[in-house]
Structures are given as structure tokens and as C-alpha cells.
Amino acid sequence: MKTGAKILIEALQREGVDTIFGYPGGSVLPIYDELYDSSIRHILVRHEQAAAHAADGYARASGRVGVCLATSGPGACNLVTGIATAYMDSVPVVALTGQVPTGMLGNDAFQESDITGITMPVTKHNYLVKNGADLAGVIREAFYVAGTGRPGPVLVDLPKDVTTNQVTAERPLPPEICLRGYQPTYQGHVRQIDKALSLIAEAARPVIYAGGGVVLSNASAELVAFAERAAIPVTTTLMGLGCVPCDHPLNLGMLGMHGTPAANYAITECDLLLAVGVRFDDRVTGKIEAFAPNATIVHIDIDPAEIGKNKPVDVPIVGDVRMVLQAMLERMQKHGETNGWRTRVADWKKRYPIGFPDDDNLRPQYIIRQLSDILKGEGIVVSEVGQNQMWTALHYCFTKPRTWLTSGGLGTMGYGFPAAIGAHYARPDMPVVDIAGDGSFQMNIQELGTVAQYDIPVKVVVLNNMYLGMVRQWQELFYDRRYSYTELPPVDFVKIAQAYGIDGIRVEEKEAVREALETALTTDGPFVLDFRIEREENVFPMAPAGAAINEMIGVHRK
Amino acid sequence: MKSHTLSVLVENRAGVLSRVAGMFSRRGFNIESLAVGTCEEPNMSRITIVVNGDDVQIEQVMKQANKLIEVIKVSDITERESVDRELALIKVAAEPGTSRAEIMQIADIFRAQIVDVGTKTLLLQVVGNTSKIDALETLLRQYGIKELVRTGKIAMLRGSKTVKSAK
Numbered sequence: 001m002k003t004g005a006k007i008l009i010e011a012l013q014r015e016g017v018d019t020i021f022g023y024p025g026g027s028v029l030p031i032y033d034e035l036y037d038s039s040i041r042h043i044l045v046r047h048e049q050a051a052a053h054a055a056d057g058y059a060r061a062s063g064r065v066g067v068c069l070a071t072s073g074p075g076a077c078n079l080v081t082g083i084a085t086a087y088m089d090s091v092p093v094v095a096l097t098g099q100v101p102t103g104m105l106g107n108d109a110f111q112e113s114d115i116t117g118i119t120m121p122v123t124k125h126n127y128l129v130k131n132g133a134d135l136a137g138v139i140r141e142a143f144y145v146a147g148t149g150r151p152g153p154v155l156v157d158l159p160k161d162v163t164t165n166q167v168t169a170e171r172p173l174p175p176e177i178c179l180r181g182y183q184p185t186y187q188g189h190v191r192q193i194d195k196a197l198s199l200i201a202e203a204a205r206p207v208i209y210a211g212g213g214v215v216l217s218n219a220s221a222e223l224v225a226f227a228e229r230a231a232i233p234v235t236t237t238l239m240g241l242g243c244v245p246c247d248h249p250l251n252l253g254m255l256g257m258h259g260t261p262a263a264n265y266a267i268t269e270c271d272l273l274l275a276v277g278v279r280f281d282d283r284v285t286g287k288i289e290a291f292a293p294n295a296t297i298v299h300i301d302i303d304p305a306e307i308g309k310n311k312p313v314d315v316p317i318v319g320d321v322r323m324v325l326q327a328m329l330e331r332m333q334k335h336g337e338t339n340g341w342r343t344r345v346a347d348w349k350k351r352y353p354i355g356f357p358d359d360d361n362l363r364p365q366y367i368i369r370q371l372s373d374i375l376k377g378e379g380i381v382v383s384e385v386g387q388n389q390m391w392t393a394l395h396y397c398f399t400k401p402r403t404w405l406t407s408g409g410l411g412t413m414g415y416g417f418p419a420a421i422g423a424h425y426a427r428p429d430m431p432v433v434d435i436a437g438d439g440s441f442q443m444n445i446q447e448l449g450t451v452a453q454y455d456i457p458v459k460v461v462v463l464n465n466m467y468l469g470m471v472r473q474w475q476e477l478f479y480d481r482r483y484s485y486t487e488l489p490p491v492d493f494v495k496i497a498q499a500y501g502i503d504g505i506r507v508e509e510k511e512a513v514r515e516a517l518e519t520a521l522t523t524d525g526p527f528v529l530d531f532r533i534e535r536e537e538n539v540f541p542m543a544p545a546g547a548a549i550n551e552m553i554g555v556h557r558k
Numbered sequence: 559m560k561s562h563t564l565s566v567l568v569e570n571r572a573g574v575l576s577r578v579a580g581m582f583s584r585r586g587f588n589i590e591s592l593a594v595g596t597c598e599e600p601n602m603s604r605i606t607i608v609v610n611g612d613d614v615q616i617e618q619v620m621k622q623a624n625k626l627i628e629v630i631k632v633s634d635i636t637e638r639e640s641v642d643r644e645l646a647l648i649k650v651a652a653e654p655g656t657s658r659a660e661i662m663q664i665a666d667i668f669r670a671q672i673v674d675v676g677t678k679t680l681l682l683q684v685v686g687n688t689s690k691i692d693a694l695e696t697l698l699r700q701y702g703i704k705e706l707v708r709t710g711k712i713a714m715l716r717g718s719k720t721v722k723s724a725k
């Protein structure tokens with residue numbers, strides 16, 4: 001006979017879990033007691049939100065399921081933002097929460113919250129385990145659901161008596177999981193694939209629009225091979241950055257609100273759009289009627305509900321992006337003659353590069369380019385949300401998938417720093433840098449305690465403009481410069497770091513950037529760089545909300 | 559925009575109904591009627607949902623419903639040959655006197671049953687499709703409806719066709 005907690009830990013080990021991010025409390029005491037001498041490493045964060053983001057960062061960087069653990073009530077509720085973040089970006093996370101004993105459920109007992117009810121809209125699925133005999137099976141199913149099909153977060157709520165009690169009759173695990181209501185389609189329909197291929201072969205101005213789904217299904221190599229064979233230019237979403245090397249001749253960079261002119265013009269003029277693992281998000285499409293207005297659309301996605309959701313699609317292909325692209329490569333006969341089109345697109349790229357003023361001021365774009373130049377793709381870059389995120393997306397050269405972690409769908413400030421912690425445990429061989437705004441960093445700044453305690457070598461690059469920069473930019477452009485509650489008083493982030501026993505440098509001059517970055521990257525352990533950047537620097541180009549994406553302002557010309 | 563009748567086969571487990579209903583409301587779909595009960599297999603339930611929307615919206619909500627792990631199958635049976643029924647209990651004001659007889663006559667025409675007789679009320683039970691019940695309701699309004707409860711629509715395909723899971 002074993003306790004439920006013991007069964008839980010064994011089940012986690014069976015799933016290959018090596019690291020859990022969590023925070024203890026009364027209702028998870030039995031689990032913590034089992035963890036105490038188990039082989040699973042537990043990282044004590046300073047706020048449960050960070051545990052969820054860390055599990056998310058772990059999952060995005062490794063491609064495996066990330067795990068977080070919190071106590072009932074307030075602990076579980078603190079996970080919600082992190083779970084919602086993972087849900088919006090389809091990240092496989094299993095969140096374990098304590099719960100009051102089954103006999104007290106629904107009593108408004110101390111530290112009770114209906115966390116399965118609360119998280120229903122932001123989880124792929126969730127479970128309330130009422131019987132210890134079900135535990136092993138539920139954990140197996142939770143990992144299966146989180147990691148297969150379109151990935152997503154799954155929550156397992158564990159009443160205290162379920163983990164405390166001895167389980168008399170353990171149910172044997174089924175050899176394989178079969179859920180009759182959950183049967184993802186992996187192989188694309190052959191006839192649809194052939195239809196798509198012939199449309200592509202006939203197209204004069206084809207464009208590939210690739211997104212997070214390419215990263216999630218590990219399909220980068222297939223995507224690049226396909227683009228090359230068919231000679232089609234590729235633009236990626238924010239979530240798809242890195243799935244085509246930034247310096248690849250066919251890569252147009254990111255599209256959308258802060259996309260490159262080449263990408264946005266190409267989308268507007270294309271006659272065939274091959275949408276791969278994307279969801280036509282409004283930050284990408286801008287005014288939806290003006291998005292690829294003349295194109296025949298082929299859409300590959302594992303989630304049938306994404307196809308035709310925002311824009312009618314001519315050829316839907318439901319399936320795993322990687323398997324579908326493999327099938328397409330195999331079945332491809334000839335590729336289209338798109339020479340005239342490719343020169344046109346290449347010309348846009350040349351004429352409208354992503355630029356910034358090259359003067360003596362300390363500009364964030366310069367800092368990011370220096371970092372990119374030092375890391376040369378050999379690092380994981382995480383961002384917060386706001387201008388820092390868009391500058392990184394536009395100026396850092398991503399060359400590999402899973403080296404760029406950012407909250408795309410929910411846009412969660414405070415995501416980056418804890419996600420960077422998770423990324424470190426997923427890829428301890430890689431340097432991890434969090435590019436932050438001063439506003440976002442202060443949303444989970446308490447995690448300095450975590451990186452200090454475990455000596456986690458995460459480097460924080462604060463692009464400190466003493467504003468909630470992105471909001472200020474909108475106020476500047478669309479609200480007549482009325483900076484309503486977006487100014488932040490100066491904060492000495494170096495001193496804060498020092499209070500936690502962490503090193504830091506404040507940088508105020510352009511000449512000091514390179515050395516500061518190198519110092520941070522060569523110092524063991526965590527490091528904080530406080531860059532006092534141009535306060536009113538903006539992110540350009542920009543297509544205003546509701547405008548068509550080719551109606552950009554702030555386009556840089558060569 | 560029109561009414562669609564969806565037949566949703568789900569696992570018979572705690573919380574499934576709230577998952578399904580919650581998904582509809584979260585995505586802005588107005589549920590006109592919802593009826594749920596066990597079905598031919600003990601571990602499954604069938605939910606009949608009537609929802610308003612255009613074809614694109616209905617397709618989207620069906621896909622979203624299908625994504626729920628405990629949803630086994632979703633079918634739109636609006637355009638298919640089917641039988642649909644609803645049950646209503648209607649308590650009508652009926653002071654002793656002429657109106658009582660009239661109400662009983664109306665009940666007769668609609669094949670409604672009088673299932674309870676009070677000193678000042680009659681309680682009618684009626685089974686039929688939505689429009690029949692609507693019609694009866696309109697007729698009874700003039701006498702004063704004290705209380706009314708409807709089950710919501712349930713529906714089934716005619717003939718040997720069934721709405722079943724693939725396995």
C-alpha cells in the first residue's frame with residue numbers, strides 16, 4: 001500500500017519529469033513530503049505565477065511537458081495567469097494544485113477555490129481527482145492530453161485526503177491511452193495535399209505564412225526544405241521566429257502590426273498564401289478584409305477549429321504540420337516559376353530594411369543587435385511584453401526554433417523572467433537572456449530571489465525607459481501625447497539585484513554596451529543589466545490597429 | 559441567422575455539462591434551449607442544444623465543442639429528417655366558472671393532459687414540437703399563466719439513422 005502522494009510522484013517519474021516549479025502550502029504538504037527524498041528536482045519560486053511561467057518556459061525551450069505545483073486556494077489562483085499564457089500559445093504544461101479534502105469540497109473551506117471551474121476556459125482539459133485509485137491513470141492521461149494534438153495546459157486538482165490516504169487497490173495502467181472524444185488527426189488528407197501542391201505550382205506570387213505551430217511540431221527543417229524546393233518567400237509570426245533562420249534569403253521577417261514592410265507588402269500582393277501552423281491572429285492580419293485580399297489560401301493546422309475561424313480558407317489541411325510538410329515534399333512534382341516575384345520581394349527587403357537612427361544615443365535596437373552579434377544564435381532569448389518584445393523580434397537574429405520564448409497570445413507582462421528560469425533547466429547548456437522593460441521586470445522581480453538561491457545563470461537586460469513604453473507609444477501616436485499613468489519613477493535595478501546578492505551594471509552610454517553584455521554573459525550566475533535607454537524611442541514600422549498591414553507608418557527607407 | 563439543433567454525445571461525468579455550456583457562452587453563443595439526459599449507453603449522455611447563428615458560426619461552435627476532451631460527437635441535425643419534442647407544464651388561472659371548460663377544451667384540441675386540478679388553477683402537461691407548445695402557450699395567456707416550465711427540446715433522427723460515436 002502506498003499513499004496517494006507516493007503514487008503521484010511515481011507517476012510523474014514515469015512521465016520523465018525531472019524538474020517541478022512550485023510553492024508549498026497546507027494542502028500540498030503530503031506531496032512536498034514525498035518530494036523531499038525523491039529524485040525530482042523542485043525549484044522554489046517566489047510567486048506561483050512564476051512557477052507556471054517557468055514550467056511554460058521549460059516546455060517551450062525543450063519541447064517537453066513543463067510541470068508546476070501550487071497549494072489550494074490562493075496558490076492555485078496565482079497560477080491562473082501563467083496557465084492562460086500557456087493556453088493562448090499552445091504550450092504543454094501540467095499544473096498540479098492542492099485542494100481541500102474531498103469531504104470539505106464546496107464548503108467554502110479554508111483556502112478552497114473551485115480551480116477546475118476557474119481554469120476551465122484556459123486549460124485544454126482539467127481533472128479533479130476524487131479517488132487515489134484514479135491518480136496514476138489521471139496523471140498519465142494529463143501528460144498525454146497536454147503533449148499531443150494541439151498542445152496545451154492541463155490542470156490536475158488534488159484534494160488533500162487523496163494524497164494522504166493509503167491506496168488499497170491500485171488500478172493497473174492501460175497499455176495505451178484511448179480517449180474516444182480525443183482523437184487528433186496527424187496525417188493530412190492526401191487529396192487535399194495534392195490540391196494544395198497544384199495550386200502552389202500554378203501560383204505566380206506565393207507566400208508562406210508560418211507560425212508557432214511550426215515550432216510546436218518541430219517542423220522547421222521541413223518548412224525550410226519546402227520553401228527552398230518551391231522557391232517561396234516565407235514570413236513568420238512573432239511565435240514562428242526562428243523556424244526559418246533570420247538571414248535565410250527567402251525569409252521576409254515577421255509580418256503584422258510591427259512586421260517588416262517586405263513581409264506585409266508580400267502578403268498584400270500574394271496570389272497564394274500557404275498558412276502553416278498559424279491562427280490569423282488580429283495582431284497579424286490587421287484589417288482582416290485587407291489581409292491577403294487576392295490570395296487563394298491553403299491552411300495547414302492540427303486544430304480543425306482554427307481553419308476558417310477568422311478568414312475563409314480554400315484548401316484546409318488538418319494534420320500535424322511536420323507530417324503534412326513531409327508528405328508535401330514527397331509528393332511535390334515540380335515547382336512554380338516565381339522568379340519575377342522573388343526579385344520583387346527581394347527588392348522590398350533591400351529597399352525597406354528594419355532600421356533605427358545610428359547616432360550616439362543609447363538605443364534599445366543597438367543593444368539588441370549587439371547581443372545578437374555576441375550570441376550568434378547560440379542562446380535562448382526570452383522577452384517580456386511591450387516595446388522590448390517587438391524590438392527583440394525585429395532586431396535579434398533568430399536562427400533556430402525554441403530559442404525565442406515570448407508571450408504572444410496573451411501578452412503577459414512578467415512572463416519573461418520566470419520563463420527564462422524554466423528555459424535554463426530545459427537547456428542548461430545554453431545562455432539564457434531575458435530582455436525586459438522596466439515595467440514588465442517589476443511584475444515578477446521577486447524571482448531575483450529564486451535565481452539567487454539556486455544560482456541560475458539568467459541574464460536580465462532591462463531596457464529601462466522609465467515608461468510603460470508600448471502604452472506610452474500608443475498615447476503618443478493616438479492620444480495626443482497625454483501620458484496618462486504610464487510614467488514610472490526611476491528604479492535602480494542594480495541596487496535591487498545587489499539586495500538579493502546578484503551582480504549588476506548600469507549602462508548609460510552606447511560605447512559601454514558591448515562590454516557590459518560580455519561581462520554579463522561571461523560572469524557565472526545571474527546578472528542584471530540596467531540600460532538607461534532613449535526614453536521616447538518607438539517601435540517602427542507600425543500598422544495602426546484596425547488598418548491594413550501594408551498601411552504602415554515609420555517605414556525606414558534605404 | 560437561424561436556429562440550429564445540435565445533438566452532442568458526451569462522456570457521462572461530473573462537470574461535462576458545465577464545460578459544454580460554458581464553452582457556448584464564453585464564445586458568445588446564445589443557447590436557446592438545452593436538454594440533457596442519459597442515453598442508450600450508461601457511460602454516455604446526450605445533450606440537445608438549440609442555438610442561433612449563421613452557418614459559419616455554427617461550424618465554428620461545433621468545432622470548438624468537438625475539441626472538448628469529453629465530447630464524443632457533435633451533429634447538426636437541423637436539416638435532417640428528425641423528430642423533435644419538448645414537454646411543458648403550464649399552470650393556468652382557472653376560477654370556477656366558464657373559463658375552466660374553455661381551457662379544458664383547448665387542452666383537448668392540443669392533446670394536452672390535465673394533470674392537476676386546483677381550486678383556482680389547472681395544470682396542463684403538453685408534449686410536442688416547439689411551435690405547438692408556443693401556440694398553446696399563446697392561447698392560454700388570455701386566461702393568465704401562473705407558472706410555466708419547459709424541458710427544452712430533444713430530438714432524434716428518423717428511421718435507422720443514429721447519432722453515434724464512431725467507435
Ligand SMILES: Cc1ncc(C[n+]2csc(CCOP(=O)(O)OP(=O)(O)O)c2C)c(N)n1
Binds near residue numbers: 413
Ligand atoms: C499583465 C499585463 N498588464 C498590462 C499589460 C498592458 N501592457 C502592454 S505593454 C505595456 C507596457 C510595458 O512596459 P515595459 O515593461 O516597461 O516595456 P516597454 O514597452 O517599455 O519595453 C503594458 C502596460 C500587459 N500586457 N500585461
